[in-house]
Amino acid sequence: MIDFTNELRIHNLKATPQRLAISDAMQTHGHINIDALYTIMLKKFNSISLATIYKNINLMLENSFIQEVKLPQNKSVYELTKEVHSHLVCQKCNKILDINLELQTILNEAQAQSDFKISKSNLVLSGICKKCQ
Known part of the structure; x- marks a missing residue:
């Protein structure tokens, strides 16, 4: 607790x-x-x-x-607030799950392809969960 x-x-x-x-x-x-x-x-x-x-x-x-x-x-x-993570969201039932991805690689690539210095990220991946498939 x-x-x-x-x-x-x-x-x-x-x-x-x-x-x-x-x-x-x-x-x-x-x-x-x-x-x-x-x-x-x-x-x-x-x-x-x-x-x-x-x-x-x-x-x-x-x-x-x-x-x-x-x-x-x-x-x-x-x-x-917890460690840096991303989210999976079911498009049918709206269930939200935390997922740990290597975000730094994505952020580095985004900065390399733009003139942005990224200070925040919020990666949300949408799809259909196993229960709703």
Whole structure:
């Protein structure tokens, strides 16, 4: 079990009950969008507003405690920050899986073919999972 109180403090964030609940939801669900997170949070904090969720998410993003995964033709999902990785997304059921690829090779090639100095990457591969095939 992760000590989210300590992890939040390491990222210069106060360990509020809302941030602890957001962290727990992300740990439990892996990848979660704002709508699903809001539904979970309402069960724990019946008067929480969507604005409060967004405020906390943005602050947690700014402090690199969580990261956003931008999905093609879907709402972004959020996850706890971990080692650099990519994502596989099923086009039928929207299941999201982490996948470890050697991204540095891809980034080096992209920089070599352009005049960009790449500072961020978000590789999402779309297809059909085994269950949906």
